[in-house]
Amino acid sequence: MEYFVYGRDRPGAFELKVSLTEEHWSFLDAYGQRLVARGPTLTGDGEEAVSTGSLHIVDLPDADAARTFAYAEPYYLGGVFESVLLCRFHNVLGRTMWDFTDAVAGYGRFLLLAMGESVPEPVPSKHMIVYGELLALDGEARLGRAAVVEAPDREAAATLLPTGGSGRTRVHPWRFGGRPAQRSPGR
Template identity: 80%
Template sequence: MYGRDRPGAFGLKVSLKDEHWSFMDGYGELLIARGPTLTGDGDEVESTGSLHIVDLPDVEAARTFAYEEPYYRAGAFESVLLCRFHNVLGRTMWDFTDAVDGYGRFLVITMDDSVAAPVTSKHVIVYGELLALDGEARLGRVALVEAPDQEAAATLLPPSGDGHTEVHPWRFGGRPTQHH
């Protein structure tokens, strides 16, 4: 689930932070990755969205997760991208140990119908295919990566055909004292 913030929602999300984290606590062992996307503007960083990759049993559970989440219920999101995720690397963000000083973290979403190709970069945190909720149609690929900048991050998941790629500054989410 990737909820894109509506303009002006940052203050609302800040006010709901504890409620959001309490909701996420109920999914703690099921989380593959989580965290906010950001403006990336120096000291004035604000959230632009919220990413959650969760290992849920079915479509109903996914919809419950997405639409009962406190930010969504309060109207913080302009839109929600809700897809199945096929975890190609089979790991979580907490398994990532190859952090590089000076590199930023990014959410890279490539919308195309290509088959997920192997990604061999040591800078990939989590990587997988986005599928329609019914599990049939390929919608794209997603990666959480470390890179020197957004342009370098985009090269890790180039689109094929008429596809397009979005890159968002991102950071590990969760309570400051929380460890998976």
């Protein structure tokens, strides 16, 4: 079973997060091949972008293991996160971020979140890196949809996951995460 874990940084936590990065990476090393996607959300797309959160989609045996993953994580324990969204994830595309091979030079990467039971299917696109449904931890209720996509800009990214009038799609600049050597296939 796959789980979606998105920790939103609390304001002013950037330096604390930087100080915990090695602990965070070491913690995630234990999950190696279980990771479907990982990486920070950012304030923008440029070199000066600052992290605003951490996304992890991970394959775990059950909800208890997912809770352990989310709440034993060094950023969480250290007080970096203001909130954590923890859901089951139904991986519609069935792939990991390392399987994505259609990268386009000059495009940015974005995390899209559309919450609500009636969020429609996304627009089919070769620019979907990972896409799935967000479900309650018991897998019963649909909470929304999430996607990691590649697009020329925020506005174009938002069109890939429409809300169907049930709200708005939250768009967060995002990048592949992990130790620099892990940002390519093989994790």
